[in-house]
Amino acid sequence: MYNIKEFIDRYSRVTILTHLRPDGDTIGTALGIYNILKKYNKSVEIVSADSDIPIYLDFLPNFSKIKSKIDFDDSLVICCDGGSVELFGFDLSSRDILNIDHHKTNTEYGLVNIVKPNYASASQVAFEVFKDEFILDKNSVTCFYTALVSDTKYFRTNSVTKEVFDVSSDMIAYDIDISEVAYNLNQRKTLSSIRILGEALNTLELHLSGKVSTMIITNQSIKKAGAKYSDFVGVVDYGLSLATVSISILLIELSDKVRISLRSQKDIDISTIATYYGGGGHNNAAGFEMKIDNIEIFKKDLLTKIKKMELI
Secondary structure, three states: OOOHHHHHOOOOEEEEEEOOOOOHHHHHHHHHHHHHHHHOOOEEEEEEOOOOOOHHHOOOOOHHHOEOOOOOOOOEEEEEOOOOHHHHOOOOOOOOEEEEEOOOOOOOOOOEEEEOOOOOOHHHHHHHHHHOOOOOOHHHHHHHHHHHHHHOOOOOOOOOOHHHHHHHHHHHOOOOOHHHHHHHHHOOOOHHHHHHHHHHHOOOEEEOOOOEEEEEEOHHHHHHHOOOHHHHOOHHHHHHOOOOOOEEEEEEEOOOOEEEEEEEOOOOOOHHHHHHOOOEEOOOEEEEEEOOOOHHHHHHHHHHHHHHOOOO
16 A cells, blocks of 8 residues: 555665654554564664653563664654654654654654554554565564553543454464563553652642543652653543543643643543644644743633633
């Protein structure tokens, strides 16, 4: 369908990138492609501009090969799971890019764009594209499967369809160790992640007749917990677990800006408000970053905007 092998073979070297603030999907997709291309004796590197990579993913094959600097100056760049080129943290203006993604807000910044908004993860896109033209093995598919179950929260998101279960079944047929994946994604926690969860839950508030929850992670609480950004994964979902809540908001004070993570129940497209503030994402999982002088004032403005947009 895409003649990906023919396209990749035009280049002697390949650079595979994860997006900033890397999660299971971008890491798993990138490592899956890396494991495939290494078998074809390609000169290939895997790079993340963000050194804060979730430690619970260190069981993935060739995780240790991820580095923070692009060494190839003439390589094809494969961008994994990023809606815009700015999300990768490097100047790629003069590079040929293969864009593999599943965000509906993708700006199609690549020379070749393989973007499937109806797919549950970028790894589902990559698995479909590469399996027909390359030989996949247990190592590469373990990475793709980990990315898929990570981004769907073990098949609990609104993006899950019959096709997603079919793809996961195809992946499991490669004799991957699904129990190892489950253990690392669900049971391996850092002490700082547990501490920061407690700090966030202490700030939990309900708004708009209990339909919206907010939590705040301050710079002070981050220092107190000794936490890194990767420790915040999953915190926003705790707000959505409350029986009355349709939208969960997590505001994270970073060094120079605030990161706002949004989650919603399946009938609410929260990406609309993320896009309004310059961000993006999916219908039920989205976010944005911006400079905010007063986080409490902004929180009130955000709640007002949610009400005006009639999201609840």
